[in-house]
Amino acid sequence: MKHARTTLVVVSGAAALALVLTGCSASGSAAQDGPATLKVWTGFTGGDRPGYATIVKDFEKSHPDIKVDMTVQPWDTIQQKLPSAWLTGQGPDVAAVSSDPNAVAQYVKTRSVLPITDTGDGSGKINTASFAPGTVEEFTYDGKLYGVPANFATLSLYYNKKLFADAGITDPPKTVQEMAADAKNLTTGGKYGIALADNQTIQMWPVLQWLEGGDIVSGKGCSVVQTSAGQKSLSTWADLVAKDKVSPVGLTGAEADSLFSAGKAAMEINGPWAASGYKDAGIDLGLVKVPVGVDGKSSTLGSIAPLSISAKTKYPKQAQEFLAYWTSKTAQQKFSLQTGFPPLRTDLSDDAKLTADPTVSVFASQVPDARLYLPHVTNATKVDSDAYVPLIGEITRGKSVAEATKSAGQAIDGLTGCSK
Amino acid sequence: MTDQLTGSAPPRSPRGGAAAPDGREARPTRVRTRRFQPAWLFMAPSLLILGAFVVFPILRSLYYSFFDWTVGAATQPFVGFGNYVTLFHDGQFWNALRITLEFTVVSVVLLVVFGFIAALLLQRDTLANRIVRSVFFFPTIVSLVTIGLVWKFLLDPDIGLVGGITAALGLPSVAWLQSTALALPTIVFVSVWKSIGFAMILFVAGLKGVPAERYEAARLDGANTWQTIWGITLPSIRPTMLFTSMILTIQSFQVFDLVYVMTGGGPVFHTDTLVNLLYRDGFVNYQTGYASAISWVLFVIIMLISLLQLRLFRYDDVD
Numbered sequence: 166m167k168h169a170r171t172t173l174v175v176v177s178g179a180a181a182l183a184l185v186l187t188g189c190s191a192s193g194s195a196a197q198d199g200p201a202t203l204k205v206w207t208g209f210t211g212g213d214r215p216g217y218a219t220i221v222k223d224f225e226k227s228h229p230d231i232k233v234d235m236t237v238q239p240w241d242t243i244q245q246k247l248p249s250a251w252l253t254g255q256g257p258d259v260a261a262v263s264s265d266p267n268a269v270a271q272y273v274k275t276r277s278v279l280p281i282t283d284t285g286d287g288s289g290k291i292n293t294a295s296f297a298p299g300t301v302e303e304f305t306y307d308g309k310l311y312g313v314p315a316n317f318a319t320l321s322l323y324y325n326k327k328l329f330a331d332a333g334i335t336d337p338p339k340t341v342q343e344m345a346a347d348a349k350n351l352t353t354g355g356k357y358g359i360a361l362a363d364n365q366t367i368q369m370w371p372v373l374q375w376l377e378g379g380d381i382v383s384g385k386g387c388s389v390v391q392t393s394a395g396q397k398s399l400s401t402w403a404d405l406v407a408k409d410k411v412s413p414v415g416l417t418g419a420e421a422d423s424l425f426s427a428g429k430a431a432m433e434i435n436g437p438w439a440a441s442g443y444k445d446a447g448i449d450l451g452l453v454k455v456p457v458g459v460d461g462k463s464s465t466l467g468s469i470a471p472l473s474i475s476a477k478t479k480y481p482k483q484a485q486e487f488l489a490y491w492t493s494k495t496a497q498q499k500f501s502l503q504t505g506f507p508p509l510r511t512d513l514s515d516d517a518k519l520t521a522d523p524t525v526s527v528f529a530s531q532v533p534d535a536r537l538y539l540p541h542v543t544n545a546t547k548v549d550s551d552a553y554v555p556l557i558g559e560i561t562r563g564k565s566v567a568e569a570t571k572s573a574g575q576a577i578d579g580l581t582g583c584s585k
Numbered sequence: 586m587t588d589q590l591t592g593s594a595p596p597r598s599p600r601g602g603a604a605a606p607d608g609r610e611a612r613p614t615r616v617r618t619r620r621f622q623p624a625w626l627f628m629a630p631s632l633l634i635l636g637a638f639v640v641f642p643i644l645r646s647l648y649y650s651f652f653d654w655t656v657g658a659a660t661q662p663f664v665g666f667g668n669y670v671t672l673f674h675d676g677q678f679w680n681a682l683r684i685t686l687e688f689t690v691v692s693v694v695l696l697v698v699f700g701f702i703a704a705l706l707l708q709r710d711t712l713a714n715r716i717v718r719s720v721f722f723f724p725t726i727v728s729l730v731t732i733g734l735v736w737k738f739l740l741d742p743d744i745g746l747v748g749g750i751t752a753a754l755g756l757p758s759v760a761w762l763q764s765t766a767l768a769l770p771t772i773v774f775v776s777v778w779k780s781i782g783f784a785m786i787l788f789v790a791g792l793k794g795v796p797a798e799r800y801e802a803a804r805l806d807g808a809n810t811w812q813t814i815w816g817i818t819l820p821s822i823r824p825t826m827l828f829t830s831m832i833l834t835i836q837s838f839q840v841f842d843l844v845y846v847m848t849g850g851g852p853v854f855h856t857d858t859l860v861n862l863l864y865r866d867g868f869v870n871y872q873t874g875y876a877s878a879i880s881w882v883l884f885v886i887i888m889l890i891s892l893l894q895l896r897l898f899r900y901d902d903v904d
Contacts (some may be wrong), residue, residue, distance in 0.1 A: 245868050252657045271871055275657030355752075357743075364851050413743060415763035415852045420741065427744045547870050551677070558853035562765060 201480045202232040203487055204257035206247065207315065208240035208264060208470070212441035216504035217315075223499070224490045231483045240264050251277040251475050258478040259487060261315045266303050266469045266537060267545035273306045279474040280309040283485040291489045295510040297532050300469055303540055312471035313488050316500075317509035318436040319531040320372060320466045322456065326449040328356060328431040337453045341376040344432070344456045345401060348411040351431040358411040360430035361402070363557040366418025368538045369434045370557050372466050374398040375536065376458035381553060382542050387583035390556065391574035396566050403560035414561045436468060437505040437528050452527050467535030469509075501525050507532050544580040552576040646877040654874035661874075668878035678879065680854055681862040682886075688773055688858060689837035695777045696833050697826070700784025705814070707785070708792045718789070722782035729779065733846030736775045737762065762848050765855045772843055772856055779843075780836070784829055791825025792818065827898035831891055838887050859883050 209217050214237060221233045236257070244263060250256030252275065262268050262278075272278045284291045293301050293310065297317040304312035322344075324337050332351050338344035348358030361369055371381060379398020380389050389395045405411045416424065425433040426446035433439075434455060443450050455465040472491065474484045490496055497508040501519055507529035508519065514532065519525045539545040556573035560566050577583070625632075650669070653662045672678050703721060707714045724732060740761040742748045748758040761771040799817050808816060819826075841860035844850060850857035850865070859879060867876030 248656050248871065274655065275871075276659065277657055365849055413760065413763065415760070417849070423741070424743055429743050544870075550865060550869065554851070555853045558851060562853070 200230050200232050201483045202234055203259055203480060203484055205233055205235040205259045205487075206243055206257040207235065207237055207261040208243050209261065209315075210237055210239055211438040213316070213438045213504040213506060216500045216506070219503060220491055220496050220500060223496060224487060227490070228486065231480075231487065233487065244268075248272070248275065248277070251275075251477065254477045256475055256477075258480055258484050259472065259474055261470045261472050262312070264468070264470050265546065266312075266471050267539060267542070269304055269312050269471045269473060270306065270541075270545070272473060273311050277476050278311045279476045279478065279481055279484075280311060281313065281474065281485060281488070282310075283482070283489065284310070289486055289489050291485060291492060292510070295494075295512045296492070297467065297469075297507075297509050297511060297535070299467065299535075299537055299540065300509070303469065303537060304471055304473075312473040313492055314509045315470040315472040315491070316506050317532065317535075318438070318468045318506055319528050319535045320367065320369070320434050320436050320455060320468070321527050321531065322432060322453050323425065323435055323439065323443060324432045324451040324453070325425070325428060325430070326451045328428070329451070332431070337451055338456045340456050340461075341373075341458050345405060348405060348432065349409050352409060352411045355429070357413060357424065357430040358405075359432040359434075360416060360421035360424045361406060361412040361434075362416040362418045362421035363561065364415065364417055364554045366416075366421065367436055367468060368466055369421075370399075370402070370553075371536075371538055372434055372455060372464065373402045375464040376456065377401055378459050382539060382548070382577060382581065385583065386542055386581040388552075388574035388577035388581070390553075390577070391567075391570040396570050399556075399560055399570065400566045403557075403566055406561040407563045415558060437507070437524065440505050440524055452524060454527060454531055463531065463534040465531045465535055467532070467537050469537070501529070542581055547580050548577050552580065646880055649874050650877035650881050652874045653872075654877070655871055656873050664874070668875050669882070671875065672878055672882060677854065677857070677862060678859075681857050681859045684769065684855070684857060685838060685840070685859045688769065688776075688840055689834055691770075692773050692776050692780075692837050693830055693833045695773070696780055696784045697830050699777070700781055700829065701788050703781065703785040704788030704792055705818075708789050718782075718785065721785055724779040724781075725783040725786075727779075729842035730846050732775065732779050733843045737847045740771065763852055765852050768848055768852055768856045772840075772847060775847070776837070776840065776843055780833065784833065787825055787829045787832075788822065791822035791829075794825075795821040823898055827894065830898075831894050834890060834894065835887055838883065838890075 205221070207217060217235070217237075221235050225231070225233055240263060243260065247256060247260055247262060248271070251260075251272070256277075262272055269278070281291060283289075284293045286292050286294065291313060293313070296314060300314045300317065301310065304310055304314075322337065328351060329335075329337070329347075332347075332353070334347055334350065338347050344359075351358035361373075363370055374380060374395075375398075377398035379392075379395045381395075383389050390399065406414060412430070413420075413424070421430070421433055422435070422439060422442065424430045425435075426443055426448065428446075428448060440450070440452070454463065457463050472488060474481065474488070478484050492509060494510060494513060497510050498513055498516060498518065500506065501508045501513070502522060502525065505522070505524035505528065507525060508514070508516070511532070513519060514529060519529060539548055542548055552573045556569055559569040651663060651665055651667075653664050653667070655661070707718050707721075739746045740748075742758040742760045742763070747761075751758055759767065761767050795818060799821065800813060803813050803817050839860055840858050841864065844856050844858050844861045845864065848856045850861045860883070863876050863879040863883070866872045866879065
């Protein structure tokens, strides 16, 4: 009897354990027969979403032996789920790991991503030589390539034609000084000259800094915000926001977009994903290149979402084939026309169809001037969250630029391990 | 089987004797141990799941906190109490602790006071009171994320409803969540708005447990309303007070969803609570070891404050 009861305990315990374990590993063994199914995660929930769906659909059509199961979820969900999903072998085969290209570093560190080797200019190869400038370097660690761009967006200047006309301004600004003057003139009657977001957003302030002749981090990974050029580049627009109230303080990206969509802000620096939303909101929309900087040169932000392959994928060959197709000339041309994004390949820059498209051409024309935000800077995500975002927050709330940049500079140097 | 489940243990169970082949008497302790076995059997599935998904991760996080742990990294350097020492010198941690304490103290006091007042006013079971109580309780069942998003939109100074109303009244629009001075009070307000119904329901239940004779006796002795509340109601609902304030304190210390949705810890860290900091370090910067250390410090703080509350409300006292 005692024996029987012990057995019962063991059996029920084992049953419960089995229950728990099967719960964990239900998706563990994928079928090896039949077509390979690539699980893909992306965070493209915006207006560009259908463009990626087209890429997948066309890929499946031309590759009948490979199925693609793409899941779209918000970026912060991916950020929470992907690291552990990949480590436990449960994650997708391919993922756009973040909207922030620097995030690849983390996955390289945890050995979660596969080095991409199937490169070259043959058909079915990933043609890295054709990628927009800076992209290959951005995803290369220790000489190995760990990602390809899922897209390459540049930022342009959106403006509200009606508000410009109401203020008696005929042309959109061509220089950063004109943009500042316009922002002041357009700030009237409860309307703002510009919607400048400084947190949870695509980076707008670095663009202003570049136009005003400043930067955030030097090539050696040392802060330059506290230098005289750095301070000067920040103070113009900090004053415009803090004193002239050309933009509300502390906007998130979504808030800035809402403000512009509501016709309450006359300008916004933003990427191609925003165009459809603004048009749907009924804005009399103008779109031009970001005005040239104080030195007469153009600068804008280039934004890349990295597309990487899981180190644990069962289909490394098929996954690379998929990336090769995603970044191919045909797929990119179609994608650009559908979404307004510039092509991520330089060999499409003078493509007749793309240059004829009024939206694509504006974004594409700025690809050569595009710069990345904190490229290859150590602890880039922390530099952003702990130093740069608070810095902008402080100076737009009236703190002295000299003081704020001094402490931000120290924080940045501490994070990057700057060696002067 | 039944003999083992009845209340008093027999001095020598017949089965116990049979189970001892060498003729020695089974010791009572052994009998008692075996009597618990069926209970363990029934609890096994729950215990297993709790063990695997609650107890194990909790202990594991303690283990992580002694390492410079990065999920999946090739090496996980042992740092002993290094994370805790770093934490002690981390300005962001102290800032987050201060903000969490401010949030907790203000929101718990407001919730207990207003929850109690609401319960007093609405304790009688009339139809109107039931409706009002339900309305008060509605926000409690809605997820914090939803509430955060809705309020964030309502409070938007330029396109929100509140801003629209103040503008219509000719008042200036207020940047509730963008102002460093107003962001935390605004989040406290939303949190109180959400949980006041919960506090009220607990107090209503507590008030219903107070015997009516006590009030009657007090009235006969000539006590006025205020004296009745002070002398009868409050002492009688002390256990409810304790439970409510403890639950609310623990909840408040763990405030995250509202902050994450409404301000993300901003502006300039003015609403950066401990759990928000923990989330940022653990899930944005992937410093699992450091984030684990924060969570254990938070655990110790909550435990100490709960003990303090037990003392404060004289939990052990017999009336």
